Amino acid sequence: MTKKFIASLFALMLTHTTYPSLAGELSPSLSEKLLNAHSTDHLSVIIRMKEQANLKPLTLGITGRSKAFRSRRVMEALKIKASHSQRNLIPILKKEKARGSVSRYTPFWIFNGIALKATPKVIQKIVSRDDVDSVSEDFLIPPPELLPSTSVRAESPYTWNIEKVRAPEVWSMGVDGSGVVVGIFDTGVDYTHPDLIDQYRGGNNSWFDPHGEHNTPYDGAGEYSGHGTHVAGIILGGNASGKSIGVAPGAQWIASRIWNDAGEEAPSSEVHRIFQWFMDPDGNPETNDAPDVVNCSWGFKLLDTFPFCLLDFHDDITAWREAGIIPVCSAGNSGPWFFTGESPANYPETISVGATDPSDSIAFFSSQGPSNCDLSIFPDISAPGMYIFSSFLAGNYESGSGTSQAAPHVTGTIALLLSANPELSIDDIESTLKETATPLGFFHPNITYGWGLVDAFEAVSAVMP
DSSP: OOHHHHHHHHHHHHTOOSSOSSTTEEOHHHHHHHHHSOTTOOEEEEEEESOOOOOHHHHTTOOSOOHHHHHHHHHHHHHHHHHHHHTTTHHHHHHHHHHTSEEEEEEETTTTEEEEEEOHHHHHHHHTOTTEEEEEEOOEEOOOOOEEOOOOOSSSSSOHHHHHTTHHHHHTTTOSSTTOEEEEEEBBOOTTSTTTGGGBOOSTTSEEOTTSOOSSOOBOBTBTTTHHHHHHHHHHOOSTTSSOOOSOTTOEEEEEESSOTTOOOEEHHHHHHHHHHHHOTTSOTTSOOSOSEEEEOOOBOSTTSSOOOOGGGHHHHHHHHHTTOEEEEEOOSOOSSTTOOOBTTTSTTSEEEEEEOTTSOBOTTOOOOSOTTTSOOSSSEEEEOSSEEEEOGGGOEEEEESHHHHHHHHHHHHHHHHHHOTTOOHHHHHHHHHHHSBOOSSSSSBTTTBTOBOOHHHHHHHHOO
């Protein structure tokens, strides 16, 4: 691959963000849809306001983790900015809805925008407004796939991955994730599973179904059902099977489901709703009920083509991070070529995770770097992602492969770190994970394994007070 080709490819990727850089413009895909739409059609779009909150100054000087304090300050600033900048547009949308030109609209504060379904004429009017930065398509995100696999044939076929990251050695130190809340952002979770039921936090602030189909945790997305349950087991599953399947079995979990029972592709507006819910699950910013770390074992790209830097959820991730919520994302299963990292894993604000096999070689499907957002090292770190035995639907167990299975090992390790030392900042956690990882590959770090294979024991040992 020549330097000229890489430069050309990167330049092409930078042009393929899903919202344009010029204020008041339509994304190319939406512009084409509007041209072909009938005047009475209603199209789903995402409006992004021109004013966006500057969160960095709000958290400067805050020492330690201080998640509750950070979260309150960040949410207050986000809500004030959204309320102020949307104040003139909302009344117009209300009037258009009364006239039948708008089907629905949902204001957001996490990224200061509005999800809207309206006629082409209304959308064109909105684009022309000075307070609107861009209008893009409310695109659809497909469910993640659990790549089937068989268990590894070894003395301990179920837990090679747990032993590989050295979690049992951490448990022997008296650290198991207790006191930490993990968010599972996926297809949902079957909370009745014997390895997961005791770790569910419970209450009215621990489960969110944007589709309104289930009032209690549920895992169902058509043929992709079970993905979130499998992920949850790797993070914090117990030992009901006779083998310990989770990295941090003492942690608690809360969850939301992206896809509905039919497994239909989910609109990005519903994903924004989930991002916002995780920041304030009970709707009261005075309570500290947000998760400490959220596992995102999913990604998206344009029309199954080459992955690009798609910034649609960048503001959401940035808000999480400033509020003290750690985003861990699977690198993607678009490998083995370079520049194949999927969003949001390729955002510099996330901790991206690639997948390795039992011999510590990179999995053939694992997306590789450099990051197609900023040319930085990608993924950040690697973890077991092949032949992973974990919880599944109806109390069962399955073995699966994918970077979706790798990311939970890092999420679980972060839970162990915070359990050992609750005052760790996100920067502390990132640097510790990288500095204590086992180097893999010819160079260190590199664009295949990142900083290497996660080592929970070395990481926790480095931060023990």
